[in-house]
Amino acid sequence: MLSLVILVPAILNGLLTGAVYGLVALGLTLIYGVLHIINFAHGALLTAAMFAAFFAHRFLGLDPYVATIVLTPLFFALGYCLQRFVIGPAAHGEDRNILLVTLGLAVVIENVLLYAFGGDTRTLNLDYAFNVVDLGIAFLAVPRVIGFGIVLAVALVLWLILSLTDTGKAIRAVAKEKLGAELSGIDVAHIYAVTFGLGTACLAIAACLLIPTYYVNPHVGNAFVLVAFTIVVLGGMGSVTGALVGGLFIGVVESLSGLYLGESLGQIGIFVMFILVLLFRPSGLFGERA
Amino acid sequence: MAEPLLRVERVFKRFGGLLAVDNASLAVEAGQITALIGPNGAGKTTLFSIISGFLPPSEGRIFYRCADITGMPPHLLARRGIVRTFQIVQPFAGLTVHENIAIGAHLSRRSRADALDAAAEVASTVGLGDLLGRPAASLTVAGRKRLEVARALAAEPQLLLLDEVLAGLNPGEVATMVPIIRGLAERGITILMIEHVMQAVMSLAEHVFVLAEGHIVAEGAPRAVVGNPRVVEAYLGHGAAARLSAAGAAHV
Amino acid sequence: MRGPSIAHIVLVIAALATVPLLTASNVVLNFLTVALLIALVGQGWNVLGGYGGQYSFGHAAFFGTGAYVSAILQVRYGVNAWIAFALGIAGGALVGAAIGLLTFRSGLKGAYFALVTLAFAEVLRILASVAPITGAGVGILITLDLRPQAFQFQSRAPFYWIMLAMVAVSLVIVRLIEQSRFGAWLVAVRENEDAAKAIGVDATRVKLAAMTISAAITAAGGGFYAQYFLFIDSNIAYGPWISVEALLAPIVGGIGTVFGPLLGALVVKTLGELTKLITGDAPGLDLVIYGGLLVLIIAFAPRGIAGLLADLRVRFARLRSSVSERAHG
Numbered sequence: 027m028l029s030l031v032i033l034v035p036a037i038l039n040g041l042l043t044g045a046v047y048g049l050v051a052l053g054l055t056l057i058y059g060v061l062h063i064i065n066f067a068h069g070a071l072l073t074a075a076m077f078a079a080f081f082a083h084r085f086l087g088l089d090p091y092v093a094t095i096v097l098t099p100l101f102f103a104l105g106y107c108l109q110r111f112v113i114g115p116a117a118h119g120e121d122r123n124i125l126l127v128t129l130g131l132a133v134v135i136e137n138v139l140l141y142a143f144g145g146d147t148r149t150l151n152l153d154y155a156f157n158v159v160d161l162g163i164a165f166l167a168v169p170r171v172i173g174f175g176i177v178l179a180v181a182l183v184l185w186l187i188l189s190l191t192d193t194g195k196a197i198r199a200v201a202k203e204k205l206g207a208e209l210s211g212i213d214v215a216h217i218y219a220v221t222f223g224l225g226t227a228c229l230a231i232a233a234c235l236l237i238p239t240y241y242v243n244p245h246v247g248n249a250f251v252l253v254a255f256t257i258v259v260l261g262g263m264g265s266v267t268g269a270l271v272g273g274l275f276i277g278v279v280e281s282l283s284g285l286y287l288g289e290s291l292g293q294i295g296i297f298v299m300f301i302l303v304l305l306f307r308p309s310g311l312f313g314e315r316a
Numbered sequence: 317m318a319e320p321l322l323r324v325e326r327v328f329k330r331f332g333g334l335l336a337v338d339n340a341s342l343a344v345e346a347g348q349i350t351a352l353i354g355p356n357g358a359g360k361t362t363l364f365s366i367i368s369g370f371l372p373p374s375e376g377r378i379f380y381r382c383a384d385i386t387g388m389p390p391h392l393l394a395r396r397g398i399v400r401t402f403q404i405v406q407p408f409a410g411l412t413v414h415e416n417i418a419i420g421a422h423l424s425r426r427s428r429a430d431a432l433d434a435a436a437e438v439a440s441t442v443g444l445g446d447l448l449g450r451p452a453a454s455l456t457v458a459g460r461k462r463l464e465v466a467r468a469l470a471a472e473p474q475l476l477l478l479d480e481v482l483a484g485l486n487p488g489e490v491a492t493m494v495p496i497i498r499g500l501a502e503r504g505i506t507i508l509m510i511e512h513v514m515q516a517v518m519s520l521a522e523h524v525f526v527l528a529e530g531h532i533v534a535e536g537a538p539r540a541v542v543g544n545p546r547v548v549e550a551y552l553g554h555g556a557a558a559r560l561s562a563a564g565a566a567h568v
Numbered sequence: 569m570r571g572p573s574i575a576h577i578v579l580v581i582a583a584l585a586t587v588p589l590l591t592a593s594n595v596v597l598n599f600l601t602v603a604l605l606i607a608l609v610g611q612g613w614n615v616l617g618g619y620g621g622q623y624s625f626g627h628a629a630f631f632g633t634g635a636y637v638s639a640i641l642q643v644r645y646g647v648n649a650w651i652a653f654a655l656g657i658a659g660g661a662l663v664g665a666a667i668g669l670l671t672f673r674s675g676l677k678g679a680y681f682a683l684v685t686l687a688f689a690e691v692l693r694i695l696a697s698v699a700p701i702t703g704a705g706v707g708i709l710i711t712l713d714l715r716p717q718a719f720q721f722q723s724r725a726p727f728y729w730i731m732l733a734m735v736a737v738s739l740v741i742v743r744l745i746e747q748s749r750f751g752a753w754l755v756a757v758r759e760n761e762d763a764a765k766a767i768g769v770d771a772t773r774v775k776l777a778a779m780t781i782s783a784a785i786t787a788a789g790g791g792f793y794a795q796y797f798l799f800i801d802s803n804i805a806y807g808p809w810i811s812v813e814a815l816l817a818p819i820v821g822g823i824g825t826v827f828g829p830l831l832g833a834l835v836v837k838t839l840g841e842l843t844k845l846i847t848g849d850a851p852g853l854d855l856v857i858y859g860g861l862l863v864l865i866i867a868f869a870p871r872g873i874a875g876l877l878a879d880l881r882v883r884f885a886r887l888r889s890s891v892s893e894r895a896h897g
Contacts, residue, residue, distance in 0.1 A: 131859065132859070252690075410758075
């Protein structure tokens with residue numbers, strides 16, 4: 027077996043990556059939990075957010091952590107408008123149509139980025155990207171440690187919003203019982219859009235956390251999102267804690283299997299894991315609503 | 317006495333911590349109309365789903381014509397002659413009435429033409445003959461209920477499980493439906509029906525089982541069961557039977 | 569079920585067959601051949617998605633398998649091109665049956681089915697991009713050998729007619745399905761799986777059969793692609809572009825109809841060409857248009873062009889009967 031010197035950093039790094047996975051999964055599970063739709067556009071939206079963060083630095087000189095302040099409300103608004111004015115109306119409420127509409131959006135977003143910016147992979151070169159925190163037993167990249175902290179903060183803020191604010195309570199009401207919520211006077215279309223906006227906002231934050239240490243190209247979001255889908259199914263569709271805990275778990279699993287299996291096989295590993303999770307979860311826990 | 321057509325033997329069904337069906341046993345005699353009644357949430361539809369193969373029981377066995385059919389999938393049961401309808405009607409919404417019924421007829425017929433012919437016949441026996449070309453989605457509730465029965469009928473069942481086929485119908489529609497159901501029994505189809513419309517239960521059923529909180533609390537001829545104090549309590553609550561007879565005595 | 573008769577199909581095919589006799593333009597023939605290819609692949613998707621109601625987002629898995637099996641057998645094992653083509657179809661059908669067995673046994677439906685098919689296609693794409701047998705990153709080049717025995721031709725016309733013949737076969741297959749008990753069962757499963765099961769339909773087996781047929785038809789398209797373009801790599805064979813076009817054509821043309829995929833493919837490809845004319849050959853732009861088209865069609869014409877035509881016909885009939893009522897009233 028591998029020694030602790032190799033294992034512990036792998037596990038710790040896995041946790042740090044896992045936190046960001048968890049944030050992406052959080053957005054997805056929120057959207058599923060309330061709107062009961064699988065958002066196929068989630069990956070493309072993450073890619074768009076990463077491009078936005080990249081160019082915020084390239085053209086506006088904004089440090090990614092600062093860019094978060096600008097991009098989060100921007101992407102919240104984008105998500106709100108997409109759900110309110112595109113997805114909601116186009117789908118006419120039918121599940122099959124929502125699938126296709128979000129797929130169509132994903133194709134549009136991803137290929138607009140491809141058309142506008144080309145297929146090249148880019149990276150940001152930040153001064154502090156290579157700083158490390160020395161824990162003795164492991165060296166951890168500073169941006170990733172900060173990222174971990176921010177994810178926890180975001181989770182807390184989200185929890186506060188959902189428990190304490192009126193909108194948050196409305197969201198929970200709609201998630202539990204849409205008809206009842208509607209009859210109590212809640213504007214369901216608005217709540218759906220707010221939830222979608224929150225999910226997209228999570229992506230904006232995740233993008234800013236990733237960009238210091240990760241590359242960006244028009245397809246980058248897909249890998250993250252497939253992991254996020256896996257986490258959401260594992261952790262329970264609609265469960266916020268499930269998304270975070272699942273994220274951390276998957277992060278560690280990915281890190282350890284990277285150790286044992288290597289890089290290229292790792293990519294397939296994510297997809298295979300995804301397929302296996304879908305095949306072997308009892309169908310009663312997901313799938314068509316009863 | 318001959319072996320009953322359907323025998324449900326000590327069936328339990330648990331959903332996590334919830335015991336939906338609690339040691340339910342019942343027997344359905346061939347050629348009779350048997351009713352399964354009970355207050356809402358008693359577990360009647362769950363029991364139906366178990367009998368028709370949509371849910372496996374946690375414990376217990378189901379026997380049909382003396383063969384153990386526990387856990388067999390719905391389509392195999394249908395081929396053996398057990399067909400169920402659904403409490404919330406499930407038409408093939410994108411198809412016409414004719415096409416809906418034909419799917420049932422296809423169980424025993426290969427050719428499209430044969431199935432459509434058989435379907436037209438079945439449609440007229442339930443009074444849908446004029447509506448063959450209509451999209452199923454355009455029917456009223458009463459029409460959809462009839463479609464549900466017609467589709468099941470076209471599959472030539474020996475045991476027909478009707479799940480609240482009269483629910484949501486106004487008294488006039490109920491009055492039209494009851495003779496249709498009686499007609500099915502006269503053709504030799506055994507019927508097990510879940511029903512809340514008491515007048516229909518009284519006039520149609522030859523034997524009644526009462527399910528409350530997952531277990532059978534009474535069985536027998538309709539009149540006897542309805543007068544049973546335990547049944548009254550199941551519907552109206554603890555002590556209700558005593559209160560009712562006291563009130564009755566006070567009026568004498 | 570109302571639908572075109574065999575006679576209608578023959579008419580349409582006969583009309584299309586005359587094109588090479590009317591024009592020698594390679595541009596036109598090439599455009600139509602590719603459009604017909606998409607129509608074929610779309611018809612494959614249509615069997616599972618349109619009639620069966622199971623929306624696959626990973627039909628590239630079958631297209632690519634048809635292409636790779638055919639190409640690998642020719643290039644690495646010297647198998648005759650036509651035999652290799654047939655084996656490619658068999659390979660695609662096998663992959664379809666395998667994926668179908670796994671997913672339908674697990675009861676996957678709706679969005680989860682779509683997701684899992686997407687994942688399978690991606691796994692195949694990644695495998696193909698690293699495996700030596702598929703040429704890894706470089707891909708496979710089929711040696712130029714312009715003889716009919718090698719399923720290659722000097723001019724475009726024979727390719728066009730062969731593709732047309734394949735489309736004709738797919739139209740007939742779908743028409744036969746529409747008329748058969750299997751088709752009735754398939755549509756019942758699409759409309760309401762539980763109700764279908766309750767009246768004797770073996771839903772899992774029906775879906776599996778539909779998936780296998782769907783995969784075989786799509787794989788045929790892949791095999792043809794390999795012969796026509798003589799080069800495939802993992803992005804061409806298993807890439808999202810073909811998964812998207814496979815579902816776009818039937819949805820635009822009319823999901824669950826015989827001619828829908830053909831109609832849709834012609835419309836989609838025409839749009840693609842127009843886009844290229846206006847904006848030049850930029851990467852990704854055609855897919856942007858396709859994605860937008862998908863959203864618009866779902867929003868405004870979910871039953872596609874065939875649906876719009878049917879609505880027009882109904883409206884026209886009503887108009888005519890109300891006019892004649894007034895005239896006689």
